[in-house]
Amino acid sequence: MVVKPRRAGSKNPPILSHEFVIQNHADIVACVAMVFVIGLIFQVSAPFAAIFVTLSHNTTANYTSPTPYYEQETLYTAGWKDNCAVFFYTLIAIVLHALIQEYALDKITRKLHLSKVRHSKFNDAGQLLAFSFISTLWGSNIILKEHYLTQIARLWEGFPHQEMNFFLKLFWLFQISYSLHWLPEIYFLRMKKEEAVQKILSSALFLGFVAFAYVTSLTRIGTVLLVLHFVPEIFISFGKLLVYAEKEGASKWVFRTGNFIFILARFLSFVLAALTFYFGLEHSSEAQTLRFTALGLVGGLQSYLLFQFAVFQVKRLRTVAPPTTVGPKSPKKTKKVKSDRDVSDLPEVDQNTRKQAQAKKVKTK
Numbered sequence: 001m002v003v004k005p006r007r008a009g010s011k012n013p014p015i016l017s018h019e020f021v022i023q024n025h026a027d028i029v030a031c032v033a034m035v036f037v038i039g040l041i042f043q044v045s046a047p048f049a050a051i052f053v054t055l056s057h058n059t060t061a062n063y064t065s066p067t068p069y070y071e072q073e074t075l076y077t078a079g080w081k082d083n084c085a086v087f088f089y090t091l092i093a094i095v096l097h098a099l100i101q102e103y104a105l106d107k108i109t110r111k112l113h114l115s116k117v118r119h120s121k122f123n124d125a126g127q128l129l130a131f132s133f134i135s136t137l138w139g140s141n142i143i144l145k146e147h148y149l150t151q152i153a154r155l156w157e158g159f160p161h162q163e164m165n166f167f168l169k170l171f172w173l174f175q176i177s178y179s180l181h182w183l184p185e186i187y188f189l190r191m192k193k194e195e196a197v198q199k200i201l202s203s204a205l206f207l208g209f210v211a212f213a214y215v216t217s218l219t220r221i222g223t224v225l226l227v228l229h230f231v232p233e234i235f236i237s238f239g240k241l242l243v244y245a246e247k248e249g250a251s252k253w254v255f256r257t258g259n260f261i262f263i264l265a266r267f268l269s270f271v272l273a274a275l276t277f278y279f280g281l282e283h284s285s286e287a288q289t290l291r292f293t294a295l296g297l298v299g300g301l302q303s304y305l306l307f308q309f310a311v312f313q314v315k316r317l318r319t320v321a322p323p324t325t326v327g328p329k330s331p332k333k334t335k336k337v338k339s340d341r342d343v344s345d346l347p348e349v350d351q352n353t354r355k356q357a358q359a360k361k362v363k364t365k
């Protein structure tokens with residue numbers, strides 16, 4: 001009996017090779033994260049593991065209140081231990097990325113039979129849709145519970161807002177971790193150079209603004225601005241998925257809705273930033289430099305996003321409806337028509353002679 005050899009594609013790659021790490025990166029990262037979780041069980045390693053898994057810099061016990069301690073809301077501040085938590089939650093973000101890819105996006109792409117380029121763009125839009133949707137629900141829940149819109153003065157009253165509750169701090173650490181997780185994902189997804197550069201720039205820009213708001217205690221207005229940023233991203237990402245799935249009719253309405261919300265979100269973001277930084281913090285002596293810096297950054301970012309949006313729309317219109325130019329006919333076609341007319345005006349014998357001469361010229365060319 002002859003045993004058929006295995007195909008080259010079915011061979012398992014060597015352990016710790018590039019191919020092995022890429023294929024099993026989610027399992028490897030999950031095992032590393034489980035090391036910190038298991039460390040909480042043992043008394044020796046629990047203090048060290050808690051710095052990574054749980055939130056640090058608890059300040060609730062520092063407040064004197066008639067309310068019992070166990071009934072007080074747990075409050076946190078920003079500190080150096082947050083770097084350890086960001087590292088752990090970056091691992092969690094990588095695992096969540098792989099779960100969404102395997103159990104949602106891959107099942108859809110198998111039915112669509114997309115090309116390699118469309119497959120990559122579909123996955124990117126799907127990941128952004130999931131992240132924007134989760135962040136919008138999470139941020140909206142914080143805004144409603146903290147009454148940031150019904151009592152809009154809370155956005156600037158009592159600044160600097162160094163104390164954060166559990167869900168608010170976890171929300172911001174998650175934003176930082178998710179933007180950082182794209183750096184290893186560039187290697188895991190084998191992105192091309194152009195895609196990698198674009199992803200690094202967008203992630204660095206997002207990380208810079210989020211880290212700036214977190215460090216400078218601008219988490220209240222920052223949460224509102226992030227939600228305004230993510231809402232149009234949901235519609236635009238969903239519209240891209242419909243385009244790649246060849247649902248052109250439905251995608252047009254989704255894109256129109258997303259474009260309208262995008263412009264409205266940019267306007268509301270600038271209004272809230274001006275209301276908070278220019279008017280709300282006007283009498284705050286501790287934030288004179290910060291308020292103008294933050295207002296300039298928010299205004300510059302909104303202007304940049306609107307400019308990119310306008311450029312994209314102009315390019316799209318030129319691609320969909322190219323301009324029709326009305327002008328004289330091409331010289332070759334005019335010359336051919338003119339020569340045909342000249343031949344038709346000659347007698348029948350001369351027409352045959354002229355046609356034979358033209359045929360010889362064509363052969364010699």
